[in-house]
Amino acid sequence: xxxxxxxxxxxxxxxxxxxxxxxxxxxxxxYSLTILQFVGINVILAVSxxxxxxxxxxxxLGHPAFMTIGGYVAAILAMPTARKTAMLRDLxxxxxxxxxxxxxxxxxxxxxxxxxxxxxxIPVLRLRGHYLAVATLGLIFIVQSLAVxxxxxxxxxxxxxxxxxxxxxxxxxxxxxxxxxxxxxxKHASLGRTMLAIRENELAAACLGVKVARxxxxxxxxxxxxxxxxxxxxxxxxxLISPSSFSILLGFQLIVMVVLGGTGSxxxxxxxxxxLTLATEWLRPLEEAAGFFGASQIIVAVGVIxxxxxxxxxxxxxxxxxxxxxxxxxxxxxxxxxxxxx
Amino acid sequence: MTGAYLLSxxxxxxxxxxxxxxxxxxxxxxxxxxxxxNFAHGDIFAIGAFAALGSIALAGLPFPIxxxxxxxxxxxxGLLVERAAFRPMRGAPQVTGFIASLAxxxxxxxxxxxxxxxxxxxxxxxxxxxTLVPLGGISVRVVDLAIVGLALVxxxxxxxxxxxxxxxxxxxxxAENYAVARLMGIDxxxxxxxxxxxxxxxxxxxxxxxxxxxxxxxxxMGTVPGLKxxxxxxxxxxxxxxxxxxxxxxxxxxxxxxxxxxxxxFSAFRNAFVFAALILVLLVMPNGLLxxxxxxxx
Numbered sequence: 001x002x003x004x005x006x007x008x009x010x011x012x013x014x015x016x017x018x019x020x021x022x023x024x025x026x027x028x029x030x031y032s033l034t035i036l037q038f039v040g041i042n043v044i045l046a047v048s049x050x051x052x053x054x055x056x057x058x059x060x061l062g063h064p065a066f067m068t069i070g071g072y073v074a075a076i077l078a079m080p081t082a083r084k085t086a087m088l089r090d091l092x093x094x095x096x097x098x099x100x101x102x103x104x105x106x107x108x109x110x111x112x113x114x115x116x117x118x119x120x121x122i123p124v125l126r127l128r129g130h131y132l133a134v135a136t137l138g139l140i141f142i143v144q145s146l147a148v149x150x151x152x153x154x155x156x157x158x159x160x161x162x163x164x165x166x167x168x169x170x171x172x173x174x175x176x177x178x179x180x181x182x183x184x185x186x187k188h189a190s191l192g193r194t195m196l197a198i199r200e201n202e203l204a205a206a207c208l209g210v211k212v213a214r215x216x217x218x219x220x221x222x223x224x225x226x227x228x229x230x231x232x233x234x235x236x237x238x239x240l241i242s243p244s245s246f247s248i249l250l251g252f253q254l255i256v257m258v259v260l261g262g263t264g265s266x267x268x269x270x271x272x273x274x275x276l277t278l279a280t281e282w283l284r285p286l287e288e289a290a291g292f293f294g295a296s297q298i299i300v301a302v303g304v305i306x307x308x309x310x311x312x313x314x315x316x317x318x319x320x321x322x323x324x325x326x327x328x329x330x331x332x333x334x335x336x337x338x339x340x341x342x
Numbered sequence: 343m344t345g346a347y348l349l350s351x352x353x354x355x356x357x358x359x360x361x362x363x364x365x366x367x368x369x370x371x372x373x374x375x376x377x378x379x380n381f382a383h384g385d386i387f388a389i390g391a392f393a394a395l396g397s398i399a400l401a402g403l404p405f406p407i408x409x410x411x412x413x414x415x416x417x418x419x420g421l422l423v424e425r426a427a428f429r430p431m432r433g434a435p436q437v438t439g440f441i442a443s444l445a446x447x448x449x450x451x452x453x454x455x456x457x458x459x460x461x462x463x464x465x466x467x468x469x470x471x472x473t474l475v476p477l478g479g480i481s482v483r484v485v486d487l488a489i490v491g492l493a494l495v496x497x498x499x500x501x502x503x504x505x506x507x508x509x510x511x512x513x514x515x516x517a518e519n520y521a522v523a524r525l526m527g528i529d530x531x532x533x534x535x536x537x538x539x540x541x542x543x544x545x546x547x548x549x550x551x552x553x554x555x556x557x558x559x560x561x562x563m564g565t566v567p568g569l570k571x572x573x574x575x576x577x578x579x580x581x582x583x584x585x586x587x588x589x590x591x592x593x594x595x596x597x598x599x600x601x602x603x604x605x606x607x608f609s610a611f612r613n614a615f616v617f618a619a620l621i622l623v624l625l626v627m628p629n630g631l632l633x634x635x636x637x638x639x640x
Contacts, residue, residue, distance in 0.1 A: 059437045123625050131624055133440055134379065134572060138617030141569075145614040248565070252444050259441055294452030301445040301452075308438050308445075309430045 070228020359594025384568015416546025579633020
């Protein structure tokens with residue numbers, strides 16, 4: 001990539017985004033700013049889930065489980081030691097003395113989530129389609145009941161409350177950019193092609209020498225890593241994490257974002273995540289005024305069924321919307337050297 | 343640990359297993375024909391519990407008639423769900439149906455919370471169901487016997503229907519090979535609708551039983567038993583009715599004995615235990631106890 005193109009395609013959009021974040025921190029009230037951070041976190045979650053579900057075609061519902069793992073790890077590591085001795089008296093001494101900087105705690109949360117995904121994934125990813133969906137659903141229950149029943153580390157059903165409010169728009173933006181960059185690079189590099197090959201035809205991919213099992217575990221763990229980091233961001237945004245913070249319902253909402261955006265389309269999924277998060281937020285006051293709690297969820301669910309019936313590949317399909325797609329296509333053409341003339 | 347304690351735990355396991363089995367049959371029948379895991383199945387179980395509450399407490403129907411009312415209500419809801427959500431996406435990839443069933447579950451749950459609130463309700467049963475009868479050295483509540491008895495009667499009726507009637511034969515043919523069954527002049531749409539109706543009716547009766555046994559119901563009560571019944575169906579071999587029955591009883595007994603026999607600090611892990619069992623079964627014998635191998639049913 002030449003210097004000019006690099007500037008245009010990578011630095012410019014990121015700088016533009018940063019300018020918007022800066023404007024938002026100056027111009028928006030705290031409430032709107034919080035909503036904005038939730039939007040960012042949901043984009044991180046949906047786009048990373050798309051690596052597993054969209055690119056590789058593994059239907060995982062396990063994101064809430066990985067968010068719980070990442071959230072607890074980040075919360076425990078980043079918690080001031082004084083608070084730790086007050087709230088978690090039974091914490092193993094190894095953990096009790098730690099007070100990590102926020103980004104390191106987030107990364108650790110992501111890594112532990114990815115590790116858990118790899119350990120669970122190696123056996124579970126041998127399952128196909130909906131079996132995997134139910135196994136990952138079961139994983140949510142397993143993680144929840146571990147969180148409830150290990151009071152020494154997690155304070156049980158009470159959860160960890162009063163966490164320092166470390167998440168701010170800048171951290172969310174940084175993680176968001178990293179997520180989009182990694183997922184975009186993965187999709188348009190050979191790893192992404194391998195994933196798509198597995199999704200389209202596993203047998204054919206295996207015949208062509210694709211290491212199916214390894215790629216599946218990698219895709220699963222990659223999605224889990226970002227879910228773990230997002231869990232940490234979420235915990236330090238609402239300053240609370242409990243076993244019931246991340247439920248099946250959240251897993252479903254993320255699936256909805258991926259389905260509406262188009263399984264495999266990064267930009268589509270991101271747009272769907274933004275629209276859905278904001279829509280739910282705007283519908284909430286209406287719901288309260290009308291006294292119909294849950295109406296917005298019904299509307300979203302009916303919408304999903306309609307999309308599945310009339311546009312089964314999602315609003316954007318597998319492809320990226322045109323301006324973004326052109327971006328990747330041009331770069332790829334340049335990367336391939338012309339055939340030598342015989 | 344005494345023999346009587348063990349025996350009463352086994353009775354509890356059989357009761358729980360009977361309810362799991364009734365829900366699991368629906369999972370298996372629907373999967374057997376359309377290859378769909380119906381995530382909304384647990385919510386139909388909850389609807390059954392509320393239909394029972396309505397017909398017993400509000401309409402004042404006698405218990406046996408309430409059972410018939412609940413069966414009918416479950417069948418109607420099953421037909422409605424099939425017609426509205428699943429028939430339009432026939433032929434789509436399996437995952438599409440799964441997502442749609444999640445959406446249906448959300449719709450049912452939220453409608454229920456909106457109309458009857460999420461508050462748990464007391465489920466009062468006639469006094470004769472609560473009386474104790476001696477059985478092999480322990481005393482058992484009539485309701486436990488009634489649950490297992492009713493479940494066995496319904497299962498026997500279902501097996502007889504599937505095995506000995508023309509419609510039952512057509513259902514088996516559809517499950518065996520969808521395309522060939524259609525060529526033989528079988529109305530596929532009717533068979534699928536029938537599978538939904540029967541499966542949902544049985545799940546609804548399980549909801550009634552759950553209310554009668556535990557005395558409390560809520561609109562969101564269906565999620566966990568629904569998932570566990572799915573585990574039961576997998577253990578038995580998804581697609582096989584007798585497998586679902588066997589899987590239900592095995593899982594019910596295993597869960598109750600896990601809680602009853604291990605030290606009490608493990609009992610909080612009962613849900614984790616069930617799903618760990620699922621993952622284990624899928625790995626060791628992916629076709630379950632009585633299921634056919636994936637190749638022959640592709």
